[in-house]
Amino acid sequence: MKTYLGVDVGSVSTDIALIDEDGNVLDSVYLRTQGQPIKAVQDGIRQIGDRLDGNVKVCGVGTTGSGRQLAGLIVGADIVKNEITAHAVASSRILPDVHTILEIGGQDSKIIILRNGIVTDFAMNTVCAAGTGSFLDQQAYRLGIPIEKFGDMALKANTSVRIAGRCTVFAESDMIHKQQLGYSTEEIINGLCEALVRNYLNNIGKGKDIAEPILFQGGVAANKGIKAAFERALGMDVVVPEYYGIMGAIGAALLAEEAVKRQDVTRFKGFEISDMSFVNNGFDCNGCANMCEVVEFVQNGCVLARWGDKCGKWTNSIYNKESSLNRA
Numbered sequence: 001m002k003t004y005l006g007v008d009v010g011s012v013s014t015d016i017a018l019i020d021e022d023g024n025v026l027d028s029v030y031l032r033t034q035g036q037p038i039k040a041v042q043d044g045i046r047q048i049g050d051r052l053d054g055n056v057k058v059c060g061v062g063t064t065g066s067g068r069q070l071a072g073l074i075v076g077a078d079i080v081k082n083e084i085t086a087h088a089v090a091s092s093r094i095l096p097d098v099h100t101i102l103e104i105g106g107q108d109s110k111i112i113i114l115r116n117g118i119v120t121d122f123a124m125n126t127v128c129a130a131g132t133g134s135f136l137d138q139q140a141y142r143l144g145i146p147i148e149k150f151g152d153m154a155l156k157a158n159t160s161v162r163i164a165g166r167c168t169v170f171a172e173s174d175m176i177h178k179q180q181l182g183y184s185t186e187e188i189i190n191g192l193c194e195a196l197v198r199n200y201l202n203n204i205g206k207g208k209d210i211a212e213p214i215l216f217q218g219g220v221a222a223n224k225g226i227k228a229a230f231e232r233a234l235g236m237d238v239v240v241p242e243y244y245g246i247m248g249a250i251g252a253a254l255l256a257e258e259a260v261k262r263q264d265v266t267r268f269k270g271f272e273i274s275d276m277s278f279v280n281n282g283f284d285c286n287g288c289a290n291m292c293e294v295v296e297f298v299q300n301g302c303v304l305a306r307w308g309d310k311c312g313k314w315t316n317s318i319y320n321k322e323s324s325l326n327r328a
């Protein structure tokens with residue numbers, strides 16, 4: 001059976017999806033990146049490889065996410081694409097006429113507007129925690145309630161409480177104030193869900209032409225309270241896809257399938273990469289006053305890539321002296 005791998009490396013999680021030729025998800029892995037993207041990719045690939053049936057052949061691999069270039073070097077990617085494209089491709093496969101993608105992860109969020117399958121507008125937030133999953137994580141910790149229970153508890157609220165959630169610090173003091181006024185925990189949790197949605201729509205959603213059909217994805221899409229809060233705020237239906245947490249990886253796998261059809265051969269290095277030695281080295285170049293901090297990526301003693309040089313001296317030397325550790 002022909003299959004395709006998609007690898008999505010973010011700052012919080014590393015997701016890998018294995019799909020068949022019809023786009024069905026055969027297997028997937030979710031790992032915490034924990035500041036070690038190389039290890040996360042190798043561990044994830046190993047897990048998928050260990051579970052593979054003998055008659056499955058990986059015919060292509062694609063990478064996306066903030067660590068997509070690095071992941072691409074590790075796995076031998078056939079295509080390396082940004083998260084916006086990967087999410088748009090995966091969403092369009094599931095819901096061909098999707099017009100809006102709301103995506104909220106642990107530490108970032110994005111909105112993508114599509115018309116006729118083409119991305120017409122998008123925005124990303126990687127700076128402010130108030131519109132991401134970490135906002136809810138912090139408040140769950142403060143309330144001593146597992147985050148997994150937040151969604152069901154929010155749906156039990158009888159009234160709506162407005163929590164000042166523009167900043168996580170204000171939210172905390174306002175929550176204490178509302179508790180003192182006698183509001184129930186369910187009502188406060190519902191208020192927190194509404195605060196996150198307000199933050200999201202007032203920041204990255206501001207001025208965007210949000211229209212149905214709407215897909216809601218990313219780790220936070222597991223929270224039914226947030227889905228309901230979006231539906232109330234927008235007055236529209238919001239759909240959470242089955243694989244809401246790995247849509248970037250699915251998109252990368254679909255893109256790999258397309259790329260391999262064009263080039264007819266895969267660059268995938270095989271599941272052996274999980275046992276190879278990959279290292280990131282850094283050194284300062286003394287070639288001129290810029291004193292560039294150059295980073296090089298080394299596989300089993302061979303330099304695969306360098307970056308950080310302003311003049312291209314080191315980047316170009318890779319292509320001039322392939323697989324050389326020589327820094328002369």
Ligand code: SF4
Nearest residue numbers: 285287288291292311
């Ligand atoms: S990499 Fe180029 S620009 Fe940077 S310090 Fe060396 S010679 Fe100068």
